Amino acid sequence: MRRPGTVSRSAAVPAFLALSCVGAFVTAPAMAKDGVDAASADEAASEANAGQRREDDILVTDRRDLPNASPKDVAPQIDTPRSVVILPRDVIDQTGSASLADALRTVPGITFGAAEGGNPIGDRPFIRGFDSQGSTYVDGVRDFSAQTREVFAVESIQIVRGSDSSLGGRGSAGGSINILSKLPRATDFVNAAISYGTADYKRATVDLNHKISDTIAFRVEGMWHDQDVAGRDAIWQRRWGVAPSVTIGLGTPTRLTASYYYMESHELPDSGIPYLYTIGNAPLGNNYSEPAIGTVTTIAGKTGVVDRSTFYGLKNRDFRDAKTNQATLRFEHDFGSVTIRNTSRYTHNDQAYIYTQPDDQQGNVFGTDTVAPIGDVPATAGGLVWRRANTRYGYAESIVNQTDLYGDFDTGGIKHSFAVGAEFSWEKSRRGTFVTRGYVNAAGNELLSTGSTIAPARCTPEAISRFYCTSLFNPNPNDNFVNYSSDSSTVAAPIVRNLAIAETQNDASTQSVYAFDSITLAEPLILNLGARYDRFTSKVRPGQPITATSVFELERTDKIFNYQVGLVFKPTKNSSLYASHATSATPPNSLLGEGQEGNGLGTTNNAAALALLDSLKIERTKSYEVGAKVDLFDQKLNLSLAVFQTDTKNARVTGPNNTVEFIGKRRIRGIEFGINGTILPGWTAFGGYSYLDPTITDGGFTALTAPAITQTVGGVTTTLQPAKTVQVTSVNTGRQAPQTARHSATLWTNLDVGKFSFGGGAFYTSRVFGGYSDNRAATQTAAGVVTVSPVTKFIARTIPGYVRFDARIAYKFTDKVQLAVNVQNLTDKTYFNQAYTAHYASIAPGRSAFATLSFGF
Template identity: 35%
Template sequence: MDHQAAGQPPATLLASPSQEAFSLAHDSSLGRHFWAGAVLSGAALAIAPAYAAEVTLDTVTVTEQHDAPYQTPSKASSPKFTAPLLDTPKSVTVITEELIKDRGATSLQDVLRTTPGITLGSGEGGTPTGDRPFIRGYEASTDIFIDGVRDYARGSHETFNIESVEVIKGPSSAYTGRGGTGGSINLQTKSPKLDNFFEASTGFGNAKQWRSTVDGNVKFSESGAFRLNVMKMGGEVPGRDGVKVDRFGIAPSLAFGLGTPTRLKLSYSHIENNDMPDLGIPFKTAAHPELNRPIEVDRNNFYGRHNVDFRENVMKTATAIFEHDFTSELKFRNTTRQTKSLNHYLMSRPSFDNCVAGNTSAACNPGSASAQFRRDDRARWRSSEALINQTDLFGSFNTGSVKHSFSTGLEFGKEEIYDKTITGLPGREHDSLYNPNPNKQYNYQLQYGPQKAAGEIKTQSLYLFDTMQINDKFSINTGLRRDRFEVNNFTDSRTDSFWNYQLGAVYKPAENGSIYVSYGTSSNPSGENLGQSGGADGAAGGAAIRNLKPEKSRSWELGTKWDLLNHKLSVTAALFETKKTDARSTNPLTGDVTLGGNNRTRGLELGVSGAINPKWSIWAGYTYLDPKISSYRSGNEVFDGNRIKFIAKQSATLWTTYKVLPNLTVGGGASYMGMRYADDANQMQLPSHVRYDAMARYEFNHQLSLQLNVNNISNARVYDASHVGVFANVGPGRSYMLTGTYRFQ
C-alpha cells in the first residue's frame, strides 16, 4: 500500500540511504569525516566483478577454516577487560559469526531467542517497539552496545555486519555506566582487513522469504583497506498471516594504518526496518480471570490491519576510532560515535479491554464463537540523536613481582529525544476473536504536529580497571567507575553522581582452568529510560523523572572456566545472586513512589562452546533462575514473594554440527524456554516451549556452498513475550531457507 495515500507523512521524512548519509555527515564537523567513506560504497559495489576478472582460480591458495568456529575467543573486544576471558571473574557468553550463520539468525532477536538466561520483552506502542532483552531477570533494552559504545535508541538490530555478540552477565555498571543490572550486550561489528575477499549470499524460503548479503574487502595499500557489507531482506513471517518483513542495511568502513602503531577506522552503518508490526494475540480478560494463558486461536490469525499498520525504524551510526601504540605495553584509543534513529509507526494493539469483570455477554466469552476483541491505535514518531566520545588508555606495568594489566578512561555523552504528536488515527474498533478481518479499508488522515524536544541526557564518566597478577596461580581483578548523570524532560530534571565497582579473585589450579569469585554493583538512576516508555497514542512523552536517588544492585558470583582439548573447547559454570535493595515502589497510603522495593535473582549457569574434534562443533548452555520480588507495591496491590515477571526459571539450548563428509556438514539442536509470568501478580502465564532447528551445508568447492536451514521444525506455538498480559507476541512458525554463497579470496 502507498503510505502517502494512507495518510502517512511525506516521503522526505525518510530519505534514501545515500541522502541520509549525506545529511548525517553534514550535521556536524565529525560527520564530514565519514562522507568520503560513505561515497566509496557505490564504487565498492563493483568490487566483485572487477576483482573476479583478475583471479585465476587454479592458483588460489586456500586456508582451512578454523577448526573450532564456536569457541569463545581468548579476549573480549573491549580494553576494559584487562585479562583473558579465562581469567576474568565474570560470566561472558560469546556468540560467534560462524554460529550466527549456521543457525540462520538474521536479527539480534533471533540470536537472543536461543541464548539461555535471556528472555524477551515486548513494546506496546507507548513503550517503543524494538529489541527488549532481559538478562538474568533484569531489563537490558538500554544496555545494548555497538563496538563498546552505548546504543541508546530502541530499534531492531541486524546481524549482517556483526562479527560476534558478547553478553556480559551480572551487574556491569563498572564497565558500562548506568544500568546493566542483569548484564549488557555488545555487538562487535566487522572491520577492514589487510586482505582481498568477496562473499555474496542469496537465500529463498517459505512465506516468500528472501535475503541477500554482500561482504567485500579490498586492500588498497600496505596498511589500508576498505570493507563493505550490504543486506536486503523481504517476505513474510512464517506462521503469521501477511506480516511482512522489509529490511535494508549498508555498512561501509575504511581503515588506515593497519599493522602499524597508528591506526584510524572510519565506519558508517545505515539499517532500515520497514515492516508490519505484529503485537500477537489478545491475552488477559477481566471477564474471565480463570483464563490465565493465551487463548489458542489459529496461530496465523493477524489482529492488526494490513492496509493501515506500518513501522519505519531507521538507525544511522557514524564512528571514528583512532588508536596509537606508544609501546607494546602502553596503548591509546579514542572512539567518537554519532547516531541518529527514527522509530515511526502506527500499529494495532489487540486486547480484551472491552470486557470488564462480571461481563457475561457472548462477546466477552472466549469460549463463544462470537467472542470479540478490541483493536486500539498505537502511533509514534520519535527520533533520537546521540554524540559520545570515549577515550581509553591501557597497557601493563610491574610493581615488584606483581604484574598490572590496566585500563583507564573517560567518557562524555549527550543523548537527545524528539517527538511529534500524531492525530487523525483510524480509531478504536471491535472485531471477531476467531475470525479477525485485517483487510478492512479505513478512511483516515494522519496529521503530525511540529517536532519538539522531549528530553536529553548528559553523562560524564571516569573509570579504572586493574588485573593484578600476584603469581602464576592467583590474580585480583578490580574496577571502579564514577558517573555524573543529568536527565531533563523539560518538565522535571535531576542530576546524580554515583560510584560503581567490582572486585574479583581468580585461582588457577592449571594453566587451562580458573576458579573465581567476584562482587559487583550497578546503579539505575531515575530517567535512565527517558524516551523508551510512555507517550502512547501518539502523544509525546517518556519515562518519568522521579526525585529519587538511583536504584542500587549488588551481586556476587562464584564460577569456574576451563579450556579443554588443546584450547578448542570451553566449559563454564557459575552460581550467582543479584539483589536490588532500593527498587522503586509505591507507598499504598500516600501514593508516593519511594525506594522501598526489593528484589533478587539467584541462579546457576552452565555453558560449553567450541569443538570436540575438527569435525564436531558444539554450543550449549543451561540457566536456572530464581527471580523473586522481596517487596514491591503498586497502588494498593502487594506483590511480595512473587516471581519477577517475564522471567523463566529454566532455559536451555543445544546446537551441534558435524562434518559427515569432507564437503557435507549437518547440524541441529533444541532450545527450551520455561514458563514465564506476564504480570507482577503472577496470574497470567506464557507457557513453556521447545523449539527444534536443523541445518545442512554442502560445499561444492572452496568458492561455492549451499545451506538449508529449517527452524522451528515442529511448528511449535512459541510466545516470545507479553506486555503485562494485555497481549502475547507470537514467534515465527516453521521456516525454511535455502541459501547459496559464493566467495573467493
C-alpha cells in the first residue's frame, strides 16, 4: 500500500523448493580452563547439565542443556556438514582480548574493513572474502547496527563459514558470527579481574552469579576500561558496561530468562596513515600504493620520516561516543523431548563521531606536478595532509521476536533432530551529519562553499593557517582548530547537527519461517536439511537539502528463499566426512545504512530512479564445501579440514551502456584447517590456516568521458563535438577481492606446568588490497572519433602482510587467585590491520604489556 508522499515499488523473487543442511550455530567446545572465571563457569555448566566431566574435557554434545545454545543446533559440531569455528572463553581470556575485533583476530580467514564510503565506524569483519558487518548475532538474534562490541559478557563466539542465509536470514554471504552471552547458572560464584599495563592500560571486570533458590538464579557482569593506544599519539579509549540477567525455573520444564546489556564508550578515533599515491601522481607502470610510513620522499625530492605514532586528527574536534541498550526476554518449556522457546529483544544503539580522514586522495601526500597544475588542482611539493572531517550521528533500533520448536523423535527407526520456527522483526535507523566548516553533504563529506579561498587540493596557505591541512611528517594533534561558518569566513561557528529534514531514515520489517532436520538414515549416514523463507520490506526516506519543503520515501519488498543440504558419513563415532551446498541472499537496502550498502534503494524519485528501484535485484551467493572432522583423545581435541568454493552473482555494477546492471560476479575458492582443544593434559591449542583465492570475475564497466571539442573563432566558441561517454572493462575485473588475505594462519597455545602457565601466539596475514585504479582516459577528434588511451599507470592500494607474536605467563597462588602478564605485539611490529578502499589504512598498536590479577570465591 502506498502512503501519501511515498513512492512504492515491489519485487518478488520466485521461490523454489529445496531443503538443506544445517546445524550451524553450534555450542562451543570447552577447552581446558585457565583462570578463575573460566573454572567457575565450567563448574557451573557441569551443575547446570547435571553431569560431571574432567576440567580439560571438550564438550561436544548436550548442546541444548546449555542455557544459551541455539535451537537451530540440530546436530553436534562433529555431525554438522560445514565449517564452524568455536572461539571459547578461555582463549579470549588468555589472549587478553577486550573487544570482539581483538578476539576474532585469533581466527584464521577473518580480515577487517573499516569506515569509508558512507560506512559507519564499527566492527566490520570479512569472512571468506565477504563483508559480514550485517551478519552478527547475539544468542542467535540479529544485531544489525554498526558498533564496536565488547567481550566482558561473552561466553563464547561461533563463526559460521559459508553461505548461511537459511540460518539467520538476509546477508551472510561468506558466513556469520554468533555471540553467546553469559547467563545465570545453578551455583554461586564471584569472579573478578583487575588489569594494569603500559599505555596507561586499566581494566576491571566482575562476574557474579547467585543462586537465589533451587530454581532461581541471578547473574551480573560488569566492566570498566580506560587506555591509551600503544605506539600512537593522542589516541585514547574509555568505556564501561553492565549486563544483569535472571532465570526463573532453572532445572524445571518451564524457564523464564530476562537479561539486559548496556555499554557506553567514548574515544578519540584513530585516523590511520594515508596512502602515498593517487592515480594522478603515481609513477608510470604498476604500483603498490602503501601507507606513507617510514622514510618518505615526495615528488619534489623532499625526504622525511613518518613515525608509527603519527596522528593526523585534531583533539579539539574529533570524537566518538556510542551507547548500546539491549533487553531480552526468553521463555522456554519442555514437552518431554520437545522444547518450545520464545525470544523477544529490543535494542537501541546511538553513535556520534567526527574523525579525520587523512587527505582523501587529494594528492598532497606525495605531491602533484610542481611545474604546472593538473586540471584545477594547484601544484604542491607534497609532504602535506588535508584533515577531512568525516561526521555522523544517529541511532539504530530493532524489535525482534523468535519462536522455536525443537527436539528429537523417531520415525520407523530413523532418528530426527529438528527445529522449526518463525521470526518477526522491525528495524529502524536514522542518521545525520555534523555541520563543520563549509558545507557537508548527506553522506558526511565536506564540500567547499561557493567562492571559497581554499582550492580543491585543500592544502593552500590559507588552509594550512587554519589547520585544515597539516604536515605529513610532523602533525600536531593539539592544533587550535576553529570551525568557521564557511571556508572563506573569519567568523567562528559552532559544530552542530544538520536539520531534521536533512537526516536519512531507513525502516524495515521481516517475516520469516524456517525448518531444519538432522536425519540419521543409517548408523554411518546423516542427512542435514533446512530451509528458510523471508519477506523483507524496507524503505528509505532520503535526507533533503535544508531548502526543501517536503520529503519522500522509496519502498521495496523482496521475497527470499534459501536452503542448505549436506550429507555426513561417519567412519567412526568421533569422525566425519561431509559434503554440503548452501545459499544466501542479500536484498537491496539490506544494511539499512548501518554498513557499506552496495545496493541501496536510491535518493531521488525521478523517473530514472523509480525505474532503477523496480529493476533492483537480490545478490545471490552459493557455497559448495567438502570437509572432514575428527575428535581425538576422548573428544578433547578437534581437528577440521574444509575445501570450498563460493560464487556470487547479481552484484550491482555499471553495465556496458553506462546504466546500473546486476552482472557483477565474484568467486572465492579456498582451503581451511582448524585445531581446537587439548593436545596433552595441560597443553591446549587454538588456531588454524586459511588459503583463499578471492577473485572478482566480473566487475562490470567504468565510464570514461571524452571532453567536448570546441573551436573559437573571432571570440565566438562553437562546439564541434559534444562530450561523449564510453565504457571500458572495470579495473577490478580479474583482480583479488578487496579486504581479503590470500593466506592467514593463527596459533594460540597454552601449557600448564605446576602452578605456572605459559602461553604464546603467532598471527600471520598476507597482503591485503583495498582498491584499484588506472589512468585510462577517453579523447575524441573533431570528427567525433573516440579513442581510449592504454593504461600507463596502475595502482593497487594495499597493506603488506605481517606476523605478530604475543606471549603470556601466569601463576596460580591458589585455586582462586591468579596473576597473569600478557605482552601483545611482542616484537613491536609496525603493521596495518585494515586496508581502506581508497584513502588510508588503519595502523595497529605497538607493543604493550599488562598484568591481570584475577580472583574468585
